[in-house]
Amino acid sequence: MHISTILAALGAALVIGCLQVSASEPANKTEEFVATDEWQVVAEGQAIPKGLHVRINLQTGVKEAKLLDESERGTALQSKSSDEEKPLSLEHKADIIEESVRKSKEHRSYAELRKAYKDFQKNFRTDGEVIVQLLEQYRNLSKTPVQSELKIKLNVLENLEYLLHQIDNALVFIDNGSLDDVLLPIVVNDTNTDLRISAMRVLGALTGNNPKAQIKVFERNFGSHLAQILMTSSNSAEISSALHAFGALLRKFPLAQQRILSTSGTQALIGVLRSADVELRNKAKVVTLISDLVVEKRSVIDASRDASPEVADTTVAQYVLLDFETWLQSHGYCAALEAVLSQDYVHLLDQPEAVEQFIIALDTTESLCQPLWSKSATLRHALLTIRNRFAHSEDEYRLEVSQVVAKVCERFYDKQKHTEL
Numbered sequence: 001m002h003i004s005t006i007l008a009a010l011g012a013a014l015v016i017g018c019l020q021v022s023a024s025e026p027a028n029k030t031e032e033f034v035a036t037d038e039w040q041v042v043a044e045g046q047a048i049p050k051g052l053h054v055r056i057n058l059q060t061g062v063k064e065a066k067l068l069d070e071s072e073r074g075t076a077l078q079s080k081s082s083d084e085e086k087p088l089s090l091e092h093k094a095d096i097i098e099e100s101v102r103k104s105k106e107h108r109s110y111a112e113l114r115k116a117y118k119d120f121q122k123n124f125r126t127d128g129e130v131i132v133q134l135l136e137q138y139r140n141l142s143k144t145p146v147q148s149e150l151k152i153k154l155n156v157l158e159n160l161e162y163l164l165h166q167i168d169n170a171l172v173f174i175d176n177g178s179l180d181d182v183l184l185p186i187v188v189n190d191t192n193t194d195l196r197i198s199a200m201r202v203l204g205a206l207t208g209n210n211p212k213a214q215i216k217v218f219e220r221n222f223g224s225h226l227a228q229i230l231m232t233s234s235n236s237a238e239i240s241s242a243l244h245a246f247g248a249l250l251r252k253f254p255l256a257q258q259r260i261l262s263t264s265g266t267q268a269l270i271g272v273l274r275s276a277d278v279e280l281r282n283k284a285k286v287v288t289l290i291s292d293l294v295v296e297k298r299s300v301i302d303a304s305r306d307a308s309p310e311v312a313d314t315t316v317a318q319y320v321l322l323d324f325e326t327w328l329q330s331h332g333y334c335a336a337l338e339a340v341l342s343q344d345y346v347h348l349l350d351q352p353e354a355v356e357q358f359i360i361a362l363d364t365t366e367s368l369c370q371p372l373w374s375k376s377a378t379l380r381h382a383l384l385t386i387r388n389r390f391a392h393s394e395d396e397y398r399l400e401v402s403q404v405v406a407k408v409c410e411r412f413y414d415k416q417k418h419t420e421l
């Protein structure tokens, strides 16, 4: 939050600075900008009279200007600050700085730039400093739930979630002992669902694509705590954030897959598929995770056949030992997926994204379930209904999905030669 505020202020300062300089440049009299009440594009190098409302699209660099509204006269700069109160979209902060600096360089002296940078530095704290301060703030709060502190706790977690996507930041967080004294107590024991959801989002953020963090999170046994939440929760947002954190922990980490999926993990995933309370969106996330993990093992093993034998032998060995497909079969994955599609296909007619996720899973796990699925009249009916409905849609995405469904139907049912409803 602090960083984004500083960056927003810096970005805005540079943009405004740049406008003031360019406005006072020697103007080509024949090309002076004539403002109206409508936004008009200002040409490159064209002079702008003072006192106009000017905006720059930071993506395209296009500059536009118009006359101030009656109410805005004399407050052009103040009115900017109300924009800044809106949280800046954080993904764009780098673009904004880069763009602002690039634009300002064209007009500002080195001394001016240097001063702007010094001012920026003075207020700037590294992400690591911000993280340690957020943790201190969190640890200052009571360990037991206090309603008045809930908002502050949620706010701290939200800021951490944003910062911990960065690998180095995640390691600062972990090195400070925060898995043990911040996240674990919330995920394991806290009675507040919102807090658990936020903590699992932080967990997902810090574990995603971060092998060192994955190991630490695995060592703290978060895998079985997440599986526990998946087995017991009926809150859709909680299941969603638990699935995200669970996937972030397991992906590309065969040892964790082996340990967690051979015990409660597979059962937890299939339990979500079977649960009557869980919405289709979350069931689609489950089958996507299952499908990704099945494909991950296959592609590592395939790649190892082509590569020289010494390449990551231990990793390959871990995947060879991983028997996820067998665990899926023994926990009833094939029947569970058949039941979801057979019973809920009517709701899927409005959710082409979820259909696509289910179809990809049918495709990647066909070898496990073909005997059951190809004999299932209810699954066949569901798939053909979806295919036909989407095939008559005007929507391009539904048409595409219908073709993928059609391919799967052909493979499963074509031998029986009656694919028409």
Ligand SMILES: *[C@@H]1O[C@H](CO)[C@@H](O)[C@H](O)[C@H]1NC(C)=O
Residues within 6 Å of the ligand: 028, 029, 030, 031
């Ligand atoms: C001013 O604009 C006119 C018309 O576009 C152009 O011919 C002329 O070269 C410009 N003069 C300067 C100093 O840029």
Ligand SMILES: *[C@@H]1O[C@H](CO)[C@@H](O)[C@H](O)[C@H]1NC(C)=O
Residues within 6 Å of the ligand: 133, 136, 137, 140
């Ligand atoms: C935490 O509490 C200590 C002692 O009360 C205080 O000095 C410190 O400023 C607090 N830190 C934060 C970040 O709130």
Ligand SMILES: *[C@@H]1O[C@H](CO)[C@@H](O)[C@H](O)[C@H]1NC(C)=O
Residues within 6 Å of the ligand: 132, 175, 176, 177
């Ligand atoms: C976490 O950071 C604070 C502030 O820098 C420090 O006092 C504390 O010792 C750190 N904790 C651990 C376990 O490193």
Ligand SMILES: *[C@@H]1O[C@H](CO)[C@@H](O)[C@H](O)[C@H]1NC(C)=O
Residues within 6 Å of the ligand: 184, 185, 188, 189
């Ligand atoms: C959860 O609560 C139990 C019972 O109060 C306690 O023994 C345990 O240490 C707590 N676990 C964590 C991770 O805080």
